[in-house]
Each structure stands twice: as C-alpha cells, then as structure tokens.
Amino acid sequence: MRPTRWILPCCLATSLIAASSVALGAEASSDKLVMAVKAVGHNAQGNAAAAAAVAELSQASVDTLPRLLAAIDDANPLAANLLAGAVEAICDRQLAGGGKLPVAVLEKYVLDTAHQARSRRLAYELLLRVDASAADRLIPGLLNDVGLEFRRDAVARLITAGEADAKAEKADAAKATFAKALTAARDLDQVKLLAEKLKQLGSPIDLPTHFGLVLEWQAIGPFDNTDMKSFDTVYPPEEKVDLTASYPGPPGANGKPTQLRWKPVYSSEDLGLVDLNKGLTKANDVVGYVACQFDSDKEQDVDLRLATVNANKIWLNGKLLAVNEVYHAGNEFDQYVAAGRLKKGPNVILLKILQNKQPETWAQDWSFQFRVCDKIGTAVLAKNRPPRRPATTGEQASAAALR
Amino acid sequence: MDSLRFQAKEFAARDQRLTKALLDKPAVAPQRRWVRERFAMALSLSLLAGLASGADWLHFRGSDTSGVSTEAGLPTTWSATENVAWQTALPGRGVSSPIVVGGKVIVTSSSGFRDDKLHVVCVDAGSGQIEWHRQFWATGRSLHHPTSSNAAPSPTSDGRRVYAFFSSNDLVCIDLDGTVRWVRGLTYDFPTAVNDVGMSSSPVVVDDTVIVQVECKGDSFSTGIDAKTGETHWQLPRLKEMNWCSPALMPLGDGRQAVLLQSPDRLTAHDPRTGKELWAHVEACSSIPSATADKNLVLVPAAGLTALRAGASGTPEVLWKENRLAPGNSSPVTHGERVYVINRGGVLVAGNLSDGDVAAQLRLGGSFWATPIVAGDHLYAANEAGVTYVVKLGDKPEIVAKNELGEPVLGTPAVGGGALFIRSDGNLWKIAGGK
Structure with a gap:
C-alpha cells in the first residue's frame, strides 16, 4: 500500500478522535461547571464557585443548551436560577453574533415531558424568540400538560375560541369548548371565568367540587x-x-x-x-x-x-x-x-x-x-364527600363530615 | 460602555490593592487600625463615587436616596406623543422604579398567574432597545395585594453590578453585561420571612454591601450582604411587624455614609459594612413612607413628620414635629429650605426645614405611591393614574404642567442624562426634550 492511501484515512480518523475528545472534554468541563452551580445552597453556600461557573457557562456554545436545560430539572431553586441565567446569556450572545438557536432541539425539548415543566418552559420561551409560530404549533397540544403555564396558555386559546362560538350563536359548540377548557383549567381566574360562561349557557358547574x-x-x-x-x-x-x-x-x-x-x-x-x-x-x-x-x-x-x-x-x-x-x-x-x-x-x-x-x-x-x-391543583375528592348544601342562612349543619 | 466596564474593573482592582495594602499589615494598635480602616473605607467610597456618574440614578430615590437630582433643564411637559424619546414595552408588570447606570436603564417586573416569574431588564438609555433580559423563578412566596407586584422593590447598583430584589425576597446580582453573578433566596433561607400583602422595601448598595430590609410578622430582619459574593456580612433582628420602608443613606460628613433603617417602632442608623448601630430614635414610625436625609438633618415620617439632627453617634436631637406634614404613601423630599410631602388627600405640603411650619399647600390630585422627585427648581409628582404634576418650587409653589401617559404609575421616576425615566405598569418611558 502506498503511504498516501492510508495517510488520508488516518488523518481523518485522528481528526475525528480529536474532535470527539474535544467535545467529550467540553462536555466533561461543562458538567463540572454545572456541578459547581448545583452545589450552591442556603446562606450563600458555594456562591463563589457557582459565580465563576456561571460566568464560564455563559460563554459556552449553543450545543450545551440541552444539557444545561436538563440540569435545571434536579437543581435546587437557587441553582436553577443561575443555570437559567447562563442559558439566556448563551442565547443572547448567539443571536447578537448573527447565529441561530437550535430550533428543532428546543422544540423536541419542549415536548419531552420527561423533563420538568420549568426547564421546558424556558426552552419554549427561547424558541419563541426565533420562531413566533411555535405557539400556534405547540400550545394546543399542551392543554393537559403538567406545566401550569403551558396549560394556562392552552386554556386561554380555548376560551377565545369558545367566545367566538358564542358570538356566532353556536351555543352548543361554545359550551363544549368551555367545558373542555374547564376540565383542563387549574388557575382560579380561568376557572371562575369558565364557570360563569357555562352558567350563562345553562350548564352551571360546582366550583367546590372542581x-x-x-x-x-x-x-x-x-x-x-x-x-x-x-x-x-x-x-x-x-x-x-x-x-x-x-x-x-x-x-x-x-x-x-x-x-x-x-x-x-x-x-x-x-x-x-x-x-x-x-x-x-x-x-x-x-x-x-x-x-x-x-x-x-x-x-x-x-x-x-x-x-x-x-x-x-x-x-x-x-x-x-x-x-x-x-x-x-x-x-x-x-x-x-x-x-x-x-x-x-x-x-x-x-x-x-x-x-x-x-x-x-x-x-x-x-x-x-x-x-x-394534587401537585398541579387537580381536585382530590373524598369518597365520603357529602352532597353540597344549598346556600341557606343557617349556620349549623345537622350532618358532619366526620362519619 | 466598554470603557466604563474597563474603568469599573480598574477601579475595583485598585480599590482591592489599596485596601489590601492598608489592611494586610501586621497587627497594629486598635486606634491606628481604626484610622486605617476608616481611611480605606473613605478611599473606597471616593473610588466608587468615581464610578457613579452624575448622569446615574443608582437607587430608589436616586444615588443619595434623597429624591433630588443634580440635573436641571428636564422637560416639564409631555404626553404619550410629546417629548417621548422612546417607549419600551416591559415583560409582565411592576411597580418598582427604574435606575440609571452608565447609560443603561435597569428595571424589574414580574409575570405569570402566580406572579412568580421575575424579570430584570436592561434598556439602552439612548435607543430604548433591550440590551438583555434575565428571568428567575421566585424561590419565596409571590402573593401580594392586587395593587402591587412581586416587582415592587426597586433595583440598586454600585456602578459595577445590579442588585435586584423582589417581594418574594429573591435577591439577584447581575453584571452590567447581563452575566448573573449570584442569587439569594431570603425566604428560601428564612421560611417565615413572608408578607402576603407583599414586600416593597428597596435595597441600597453602599460600601460593597447590599442592605435589605426584610421586615414582616415572621422572620423579621435587616441584613447586609456582600455585593461581590452574596454572602451575609451582618443580620439584625427587627420588629416582627409588616414594614415597607426602604433603607436611606445619610452622609456623615467625612466621606462615609450611614444607612438609615426605619421600622414601625424606631429609626436606626448603621455602619453599612458591619451593621453596627450608630444611633437609634425610638418612636412609632410610619411603615410605608421612608426617612429622607438632608446633610445631618433626618426627616422621618413619625408623629406626622419629625426632624432630627443626627450625626455618626449619639442620640439624635429632635428639632420639631409637625402633624400637618404627615406624608401619605410617598416619602418626603427636600429642596432649599423646605421639605415637601404629599399627604393622603393628594395635597403637596411644603414645610420649613428650620421649624416645621407649614409654608404652603397645593392641591394636586389622585392617589400617590411614587415619591416626588426634584430636578432644578421643579418637583415631579406622578400619581397612580399616570398623571405627573410638574410643580415650580418657590415661595408659592405652582403647578406648571399636568402630563398624562395614560397608564398607571406607581414607581418613582428616575433621572439621568437630561432625561426623565418613568415606569408605568407595562412600559418604560424616556421623557426628553426636543422629541
């Protein structure tokens, strides 16, 4: 074999190994930095090391975004905030330099319910910075998400849709849309609004049960x-x-x-x-x-x-x-x-x-x-829940919850 | 901007070197060491003063927390379309005041149904463009009265970094380029440090120490936090009562400053670095409007308004008390020989600094949460409805303009670079002449 026939493949292999080593090295390095951030605790414990780590992570490439976002999942609240700061700084720098954010990667992350709602929401907000259409594409499918912010956005869309139905005098469609929204709604203001709208359409709901x-x-x-x-x-x-x-x-x-x-x-x-x-x-x-x-x-x-x-x-x-x-x-x-x-x-x-x-x-x-x-505010009802009393002026009840 | 950052680093390095050189000597006699420490502190202060440009407005109520700007010639008339250099939409809402640091306007807000998403936004003062925007999740409780916001306390700066505090007792430190330095969760650390009506005390940074009042019915304290590291320098227990007053600065006449902490049962002065109490004035004080210092004269909202002559130590002398000078929600401001307050009825009342006699009254209108500020011979008072009254000060103050932005304004305006920065519910406005 002539030397030139194997020099090229060898060089390529060496380059690939070197590149992957660099990548692995970069990963290991950023993992160490993430650990330093996660070590931050009560009363400023670990603050100095965490500050240095955040400053370094803030200079990392957009390739680190999924790992940094995932690191937020099991971080304590202080570390989560520091990591979010680094994520935002990375994106700011990338966009200011004319670069792009990894849209597909971010979208995949948003939809991956194995991750915590807060890191997914952060990914979603980064995605919105470069792709406003993501809201239309993603939010309707997140109506029953564990993330209350996603759920709220999806419920808001249904409320708008139901109002349009009601305005067009499509009462049945409006009722169905509001009922669907109510089933998903967890925030007091949205639930009260939907209850009122359903009541107007002749379908009152029992708020205490909800x-x-x-x-x-x-x-x-x-x-x-x-x-x-x-x-x-x-x-x-x-x-x-x-x-x-x-x-x-x-x-x-x-x-x-x-x-x-x-x-x-x-x-x-x-x-x-x-x-x-x-x-x-x-x-x-x-x-x-x-x-x-x-x-x-x-x-x-x-x-x-x-x-x-x-x-x-x-x-x-x-x-x-x-x-x-x-x-x-x-x-x-x-x-x-x-x-x-x-x-x-x-x-x-x-x-x-x-x-x-x-x-x-x-x-x-x-x-x-x-x-x-439950954790997101879905009612847990007792098996022995008594029927609701009508509003009366009586202060005393004859029945008791303790039976 | 870069040169300012470079300057800041240089000053910081010099400051560190000089302080180290002074303090890292072998053990010296306490008196000599005290002198050296004071010298180092004065040097630090003068270097920091070098960082703080005259165009800056570093804290709630300005760089000396007096509410008085050294700038003159600000516009006196504006509307949503007149003399507005720019208007920048802010995320969420807030009632905090903007600050101005080296050509950047920093403002906080909060969002979300639970108002638990915290925002710190840096806007270029020249263009109105957002330079950076950092978000945090509240680690403490985010409940508050509907009028208020999690972003009720105003941010503070030492010219190098920004320190933003929120009703949830989250304190974050960010470099001027947007790099997050450190975060503290004071309710995370002290779980009963909670006020579900909402907290609104604005911190102040002085002597490399961020001073925060966290006063409520649970864990109630004031604390001094290392500006560089977020570590606690000192922490003092305070009365377990709800309190919304903000720390104020008082010059001690030797280049140093004391920090005034007003609680419902007293006003105390402290060494910012150590928290050491310099003096106490024990009297029932208001829990919303804060004290104001004019040289060695301290005006504290107590028994209406009480004037104290105070120094670096010793019990302050009570000069006068005047019930008719009781401020409503906003804090007093001084100009010339007078103190001005806005009472609960929306009336601007002027009193003589010498004896507290009421010299003039002028009916404004509406409800005022924002503290009036003074620039040149004009007082600017923004009411809750977003109407800013511009009052020409003098023997007989008179309203010279009534400017409407059409949005609620609860935060105290800031002044910088010949412009007025007003934070309305959802926008930041730059009011500048010739626009």
Whole structure:
C-alpha cells in the first residue's frame, strides 16, 4: 500500500478522535461547571464557585443548551436560577453574533415531558424568540400538560375560541369548548371565568367540587389565645380528635365556666369560605380547631391547601404538616400549601385557626378555606364527600363530615 | 460602555490593592487600625463615587436616596406623543422604579398567574432597545395585594453590578453585561420571612454591601450582604411587624455614609459594612413612607413628620414635629429650605426645614405611591393614574404642567442624562426634550 492511501484515512480518523475528545472534554468541563452551580445552597453556600461557573457557562456554545436545560430539572431553586441565567446569556450572545438557536432541539425539548415543566418552559420561551409560530404549533397540544403555564396558555386559546362560538350563536359548540377548557383549567381566574360562561349557557358547574374544597367540618372552640400566646399551646384536640369529648373553655359572658364541645360547621359558598365567627363565636384572642374525615380510595400524595388571614397549623392523621404564625397579612386562594400522603380509607385532617386581637375592622375575620388536590391543583375528592348544601342562612349543619 | 466596564474593573482592582495594602499589615494598635480602616473605607467610597456618574440614578430615590437630582433643564411637559424619546414595552408588570447606570436603564417586573416569574431588564438609555433580559423563578412566596407586584422593590447598583430584589425576597446580582453573578433566596433561607400583602422595601448598595430590609410578622430582619459574593456580612433582628420602608443613606460628613433603617417602632442608623448601630430614635414610625436625609438633618415620617439632627453617634436631637406634614404613601423630599410631602388627600405640603411650619399647600390630585422627585427648581409628582404634576418650587409653589401617559404609575421616576425615566405598569418611558 502506498503511504498516501492510508495517510488520508488516518488523518481523518485522528481528526475525528480529536474532535470527539474535544467535545467529550467540553462536555466533561461543562458538567463540572454545572456541578459547581448545583452545589450552591442556603446562606450563600458555594456562591463563589457557582459565580465563576456561571460566568464560564455563559460563554459556552449553543450545543450545551440541552444539557444545561436538563440540569435545571434536579437543581435546587437557587441553582436553577443561575443555570437559567447562563442559558439566556448563551442565547443572547448567539443571536447578537448573527447565529441561530437550535430550533428543532428546543422544540423536541419542549415536548419531552420527561423533563420538568420549568426547564421546558424556558426552552419554549427561547424558541419563541426565533420562531413566533411555535405557539400556534405547540400550545394546543399542551392543554393537559403538567406545566401550569403551558396549560394556562392552552386554556386561554380555548376560551377565545369558545367566545367566538358564542358570538356566532353556536351555543352548543361554545359550551363544549368551555367545558373542555374547564376540565383542563387549574388557575382560579380561568376557572371562575369558565364557570360563569357555562352558567350563562345553562350548564352551571360546582366550583367546590372542581377545586376539591372541603365544605363540611366539625369545630371546637374558642380556646384562649390571649396576647397570641397559644400558637404552640397543645390543647386536647391536638392530642386526639375525639368528637364525643368535651373540654373546659374560657368563662362565659356571665363569668361562669363553659364546656366546649365539637359541633358541625360548613360552607355553602362557591369558594368554600368557612366563617368561624358564625360557626363558633365572634371573639378575639381565641383558638378554634376544625376537623374532618377524608376517605381516600387509595394511598396517594396530595397537597393540603389552606387560605386564611389567621395564624394556623395543619395536621394529617396526627402529623403536623404546616405552621404559619402570621395574623392578618393577606388572604389568597391556595395561600398555604402543605404536602401530605393520604392513606387508603379514612384520614383525619385537623386545622388550628387562631385569631388575635387587632382593633381594625379588617382584622376581625376568623375564617378559612381548604382544599385537597394534587401537585398541579387537580381536585382530590373524598369518597365520603357529602352532597353540597344549598346556600341557606343557617349556620349549623345537622350532618358532619366526620362519619 | 466598554470603557466604563474597563474603568469599573480598574477601579475595583485598585480599590482591592489599596485596601489590601492598608489592611494586610501586621497587627497594629486598635486606634491606628481604626484610622486605617476608616481611611480605606473613605478611599473606597471616593473610588466608587468615581464610578457613579452624575448622569446615574443608582437607587430608589436616586444615588443619595434623597429624591433630588443634580440635573436641571428636564422637560416639564409631555404626553404619550410629546417629548417621548422612546417607549419600551416591559415583560409582565411592576411597580418598582427604574435606575440609571452608565447609560443603561435597569428595571424589574414580574409575570405569570402566580406572579412568580421575575424579570430584570436592561434598556439602552439612548435607543430604548433591550440590551438583555434575565428571568428567575421566585424561590419565596409571590402573593401580594392586587395593587402591587412581586416587582415592587426597586433595583440598586454600585456602578459595577445590579442588585435586584423582589417581594418574594429573591435577591439577584447581575453584571452590567447581563452575566448573573449570584442569587439569594431570603425566604428560601428564612421560611417565615413572608408578607402576603407583599414586600416593597428597596435595597441600597453602599460600601460593597447590599442592605435589605426584610421586615414582616415572621422572620423579621435587616441584613447586609456582600455585593461581590452574596454572602451575609451582618443580620439584625427587627420588629416582627409588616414594614415597607426602604433603607436611606445619610452622609456623615467625612466621606462615609450611614444607612438609615426605619421600622414601625424606631429609626436606626448603621455602619453599612458591619451593621453596627450608630444611633437609634425610638418612636412609632410610619411603615410605608421612608426617612429622607438632608446633610445631618433626618426627616422621618413619625408623629406626622419629625426632624432630627443626627450625626455618626449619639442620640439624635429632635428639632420639631409637625402633624400637618404627615406624608401619605410617598416619602418626603427636600429642596432649599423646605421639605415637601404629599399627604393622603393628594395635597403637596411644603414645610420649613428650620421649624416645621407649614409654608404652603397645593392641591394636586389622585392617589400617590411614587415619591416626588426634584430636578432644578421643579418637583415631579406622578400619581397612580399616570398623571405627573410638574410643580415650580418657590415661595408659592405652582403647578406648571399636568402630563398624562395614560397608564398607571406607581414607581418613582428616575433621572439621568437630561432625561426623565418613568415606569408605568407595562412600559418604560424616556421623557426628553426636543422629541
């Protein structure tokens, strides 16, 4: 064989090996940098190394985007933000230099549900920078995505489509479109809007059921919370939920001792607000407990979501899941979220709702709203969920959730 | 721009070398060491002052947090079409103020149904083009009153980097070229540091320390964070009450500055670097409008408005209190011998700095969240509806213009390079003459 016949293939092979080594080397290097970023933690732990790594990663090529995006999936919230910063810097530099973003790679990433919603959403936003048509192409298919932002965008499109149907007096089509949107909708504003539209079209829906709001409770109180000192006081219901028990309460208006007993309270409101001023007694400096039995058809992870202007604690089957010692600083749907695991069969949910003694009129609320749902807000309904009561002026219920 | 960055690096390197040379000496007597430290600090300050151009507006209420610009000749009239050099659409919405750093305007906003997507946007002051835009996911709680936004606190800068803070207690540091340096999640670190009404205290960076007030009914504190690394220099517990006041700077007369921290139960002055309390004025203070310093005179919203004569130590002397000078939501601003406040009724009230007597009143109109600013002889006061009143100051202040942008304005305007930068709900506007 003449030397020239094998020199060329050898050179090519060497070049390929060298190129792949460089690529592998670059990968290994960026992996090390990613690890440095992921090591960042509470109280600025690892900040210096992470800052240096982010600066270096920000200079990387667009080829690293999928790996950096994927690294966001299991990064802690701080590291995820640093990695996102590097991803955006890479794309900025690429576009400023007249380069292109890897559209097909990004689109594939968006649709790959093996990745977390936040990194997929970041990929989607990068994609939109260079391909505005991606929204039309991708969003309708993401109606039932685990990513709430994708889902919201898809629901918004259906709302627009349903409104167009309604305007064209295609009531059945509008109803079907709104119903489809409602099934996917998880955000309060969209659900309320769709419920209203369906109601106008003669198809009212039950909002508490859609959200998984718990309306029926057993309540006991008031226990003393003078000077807000009872947040950590263990009153008997915290030791055992015994609906037949009674406990000494604070002196009544006549100064005589009182005995506290469990009694049913409920909400007939669309958003399930339970008013303890009505259900127990209107008072300040007090503690109330509410409990319900929640029968689950299987063992499952759930979110226990509470909204209240009052200080609170949440227990599931005797396990304390959340403590929020905050009075009168906002009241929003899904304000407090506690992760819990339901066992198959009966579960006991216990809430401690504490009222203080602020003089302002807006600080007199002693109430709460509570729901059980999955991680993205899909209702998880109890097998023993009682039928919804019609709105009445009655404050007391004859039936109880605890059966 | 590049030369500014180069300058910044050079100054930083010089600063580091000189400080190191001064401080890395063998152990010295405490007094001598104190003198050296103070000298190094003064040197740092003067170098930093070199970085901060007169055209910059580095913090909420400007580079000295007084709300007073050294620039004059700004436009007094504009509308959505007149004297608008450019208008740039911002992602999401926000109520924070813009800052101006080396020809860049930095502004924050937030978006998403849960308002948990945080944005820091850098806009070229000349063209209005977005130079870079960084997004972050909130690590803390993002709930707030509907009027507000997760982007309620204004960003701050030392001329080298930008530090953006959000209601979710996320603090991010970004180089002026858009490279993310570090992030802190103060609710991530302190889970009960939460205010579901929303946080809005704007941080200030001074002496290489980012000073942040995180005051609420849970974990309540003020902290000084290393501007370079994000590490905590100091942290002080504060009253466990909701508080929306912002740190303010007070000159100490020797090149150094103290930082004023106003809480519902007191106003305290601190060494920015160490957090050491220099003095305290214990009195119920407002939790929304913030104190303003005019040389050694501190005007604190307490008992209406209280004037203190304060220094680097010792209990401040109370000069006067005037209930009729109680500000509404916006903070006081001084000009000449007067202090100006906008009260809850939308009336601009002028008081004498010497004795607190009310010298003049002028009815503006609407509800004011933005703090009025002063440039030249004019005061600019933007109300919530997006109407900016331009008031000619003097013995008898008078409204010379009433300018409408047609969008809500809750953030305090910024001044830089002969222009006014106004942040409305969804846009950033550059108001400049001759356009």
